[in-house]
Amino acid sequence: MEAVNTVVAWLATFERELLLFCAFWFVLGALDDLLVDGLWIAIKLRGKAREGSITALQARAPLRAEAAILIAAWHEEQVIAHTIRHALGAWPQQGYILYIGCYANDPGTITAAMAAAGGDPRVRVVIHASAGPTTKADCLNRLYAALCLDEQRRGARFGFLVLHDSEDMVHPAELAVYDRALATADYVQLPVRPEPVRGSRWVSGHYCDEFTESHAKGMVVRDALGLGIPAAGVGCAFGRGMLDRIARVRMAADAQGPFACECLTEDYEMGLLVQREGGRSRFLRVRDADGELVATRACFPASLQASVRQKTRWILGIAFQGWDRLGWDARLRDAWMVLRDRRGPLSALVLACSYALLLTETLLAGAWLGGVYTRVPFPPLLEGLLLVCLWAFAWRVANRFAFTASEYGLGEGLCAIARIPVANVIAIMAGRRALAAYVRSLQGTMPTWDKTQHAEHAAHHGRARA
Known part of the structure; x- marks a missing residue:
């Protein structure tokens, strides 16, 4: 006792x-x-958080300058074809090129991407010289080098660059929103809308809860206060001049392009670097003519193990690598938001x-x-x-x-x-x-592309209400 x-x-x-x-x-x-x-x-009370709108005519208007859409892919043969076909069918404009980054030791993804392209000149499959996977940032840098070479060959520059993942379902008005917004901004982030996955209401569903609150409140506050806007890696666009500026800074430090190969959340870092380089960042919530939110739809991990792996990468890249690489902002309100991240x-x-x-x-x-x-x-x-x-x-x-x-x-x-x-x-x-x-x-272990495996595509789930 x-x-x-x-x-x-x-x-x-x-x-x-x-x-x-x-x-x-x-x-x-x-x-x-x-x-x-x-x-x-x-x-909200002061009316500064009002959602914008875009008419059907504006959504179909030709782009002021051609856009380059970068998609890094590794073992994405189950979803990349759906993404390419949907983008080609959804966007009404012709002034864009999809750059799909693949690896020679991933023939499944290459075959699926080329079959979906069907010879369309708006799709270019770029093969990385190194065996995969390297890192997502390294693959994006390879795509950046390819588009720079294309610009030199034809003597014309792209107006802006868009980042998407291989499982994304794009909105038809997306390019038009970027085209208009980048006239006065250097970087634009649109909301991400996770699609509920059949058979995974609890694990996949929790992404719906987190992204909805973050992209309807937290990011809106950052935009209204003029703070740095982290890039989600999907549904975001960078002005051509700003990306060149960041690339020059990176290459001065012997990097291979604007994306940090040693960082697991290169997208998050890119978004914050825009403000540090004196650029203007925007987070936009825009409704189309049908009242639907202009957002990127995607299916997130359905299993506990896959979700933990994905969030491990996010925490490691944002919290630990971000502290090491970016330090802290001088302005108190910027430092506060970074601390929240x-x-x-x-x-x-x-x-x-x-x-x-x-x-x-x-x-x-x-x-x-x-x-x-x-x-x-x-x-x-x-x-x-x-x-x-x-x-x-x-x-x-x-x-x-x-x-x-x-x-x-x-x-x-x-x-x-x-x-x-x-x-x-x-x-x-x-x-x-x-x-x-x-x-x-x-201890010297280099980061690798511990990417999420995708079997579900948002196109399989239809267009849910926004």
């Missing part, structure tokens, strides 16, 4: 320490999120401690029911922190429900609440793997 009492006493002490640790960081995170919420509400590892730690706390509370409840533990009242400070945490959690749940329901319907909004634990587990697992990968990189 004495041993049981000792264990219970240790658990009680452990509980108090975990409560204080978790409550402190949850309250701090809640204040951070509430500041964004408050700014978003103020922006990099809080993934800390969030994973706090979430892991929270679930450890839940287990501890369960054990103590059992001890209380068995009559071997008497709960001691919490100090007033801790009680106050816990009440704030409870209120903040309820507010976050309400936000998650509201944003998801507005985009996907009431049913998905309710599912978004149930998916919160799933998102938390994925974040914890990805945070641990990202830290381990970062430690290995400090």
Whole structure:
């Protein structure tokens, strides 16, 4: 019995320490999120967050200058053909070229891409000289070199460059939106809209919740405040002059192009570099003539393992490599947003401690029911922190429900609440793997293209309501 009492006493002490640790960081995170919420509400009330619109005539208008669309592909034979065919059929303009980056040791993707192109002059399949996979950035640099060579041969430059992934479903008005917006900006990011995947309501579905809230609120706040806009790697366009400027900076440091080959989130970094190079960034929410959001639709990982791998890459690239490579911005508000981007590892730690706390509370409840533990009242400070945490959690749940329901319907909004634990587990697992990968990189291990395998294409799911 004495041993049981000792264990219970240790658990009680452990509980108090975990409560204080978790409550402190949850309250701090809640204040951070509430500041964004408050700014978003103020922006909405002042009318600065209104969605733009584009008419059917404007969406079909010829582009002012030709566009280059870069797509890096490795083992994408199951989706690349759908992406190419859909883009060629969806975009009404003729003034663009799809550059598809492939590897000689990936004949399946090459065959699928060339079959989908069908000899269309708007598609160019570029074969990388190195065996794949290298990194996505390295493949994009190969495409950049190919388009620069094309420009020299024909004596004409592209007006802007667009980044897409091999599984993307583009919007018909997308190029027209870029063409108009880049007249006054150097970089434009459009929303990303994950498509629910059949048979994966919980894992794939949590991307719907996260992207919807981020791209309907967080990115809107960044745009309204004139802050740096991270590039998502899909649905984003860069002015030709800005990309040249970044390429010159990179090449001065012996890089092979504008994209950082040693970085796993080269797209995120590119978006922030635009502002650092004195350019203007925009995040645009635009509706077409049918009221549909001009956004990139894509299917995200459907399995737990694939989702953890993808988010590991995001956390490693944004939080760890971003800190090493980009440092911190001089302006307080820019540094604040970058800090929000990099809080993934800390969030994973706090979430892991929270679930450890839940287990501890369960054990103590059992001890209380068995009559071997008497709960001691919490100090007033801790009680106050816990009440704030409870209120903040309820507010976050309400936000998650509201944003998801507005985009996907009431049913998905309710599912978004149930998916919160799933998102938390994925974040914890990805945070641990990202830290381990970062430690290995400090020992000299070079990053590789740990890409997501795609079997589903958004075109298979139809056009969901925006």
